[in-house]
Amino acid sequence: MSFIKTTETESSYNHLEKMSIKELLININNEDKTVSIAVEKSLPQIETLIEQIVLKLKNSGRLFYIGAGTSGRLGVLDASECPPTYGVSHEMVIGIIAGGDTAIRKAVEFAEDSTTQGWKDLQAHNISKNDIVIGVAASGTTPYVIAALKECNEKGIITGCISCNKNSPLSNAAQFPIEVIVGPEFVTGSSRMKAGTAQKLVLNMLSTSTMILLGKVKGNKMVDMQLSNNKLIDRGVEMIMSELNIDNVKAKKLLHNNNNNVRAAINANNASLNGN
Structure with a gap:
């Protein structure tokens, strides 16, 4: 199957600058409505990856998200919210972004293009076979992420991914890929929009379901959350x-x-x- 990067294909809308605010909002909202349907189609893939995450974390392993740009930021966000929400260690779920913490606020030029730094960043956390690594990249073509997952595979570390293109290089590199096909963005190529929303929804599912299965919820309450205010x-x-x-x-x-x-x-x- 040939690889087509649908996240960067031409928008279904044109002359955006001529639209009124109301028209812009209606059209963006109409596109956003399609995201949850795309996620729904990927539920079997999501379920399979959660099973792997729970197995690792129940045996004292850790969950790593690794990404660049918006995708990296979303992974860092999900990881950073697990300790206060579920009372787990900051070392249980770790988000890594190309370019380091500086890249959370400001883009770091060419950081995503490195084919060696991703593995180095994982090694800084003493990554091992006990852990699981999930690459997050809307395009599914980010060298930093793909190379890191390939190195993990060679070292016997379980890998998964979240991408928004079918049959991407990242999906082919991951042992347990999740593909949420959201199609063209409202603004051509702006994958922080529908693709970013899709990734956030999947990350919510991964971490929330995992924490519930690890016993961090009682009934429907976050009984282990940190009461910090x-x-x-x-x-x-x-x-x-x-x-x-x-x-x-x-x-x-x-x-x-x-x-x-x-x-x-x-x-x-x-x-x-x-x-x-």
Whole structure:
């Protein structure tokens, strides 16, 4: 099958500069509506990759996202939100972006073109066969990411990817590829739009499903989240009130006595009721 980079093909719309604000918004929104449908078609691939992630993380492995530009930033974002949301170590899910942390805010010229730096960046984290690496690249052609995955394959490290083109070089390099085919962007080639949205949706699925399967959610609550501000402390109190059917005062006391940890507070209360 030949490779066609549909993310960079001509937009279905033209003369964008002549559109009114309302027309621009309607057309962008119409394109955005197609993204979740494209993701839905990829659910079997997503499920297969999640199974691999959970296996690794249950055996003390780590999940790495590696990408460049928008794709790299999205991976860093997803990784950075796992510790506060689920109370896991910052070393469990790690986001790596071509050009380093500087590239999170400002583009680093030609960083994505290196065929050696991706593997070096992974080595800086002592990558091993215990871990799993997911390359994130909308185009599926980013040298930094492809080369890193190929090196991982040679070293016996499980690899996956998220791309938005069918049969891309990245998909061919990954053992467990996810392809979300969103088609041409509203602004030709601007893959931070639909492709970026698709990648964010898939990343949400990967990390959220994984954390649920690792036991980091109770019912539908983030009982292990870090209560790092007053809003989150209030949310923690509400969780305890709901779970234990107690009033606000008792819930606050329980939370305070258990290091502001919702799960610990609930477990302590249940233990006391059981006489333990």
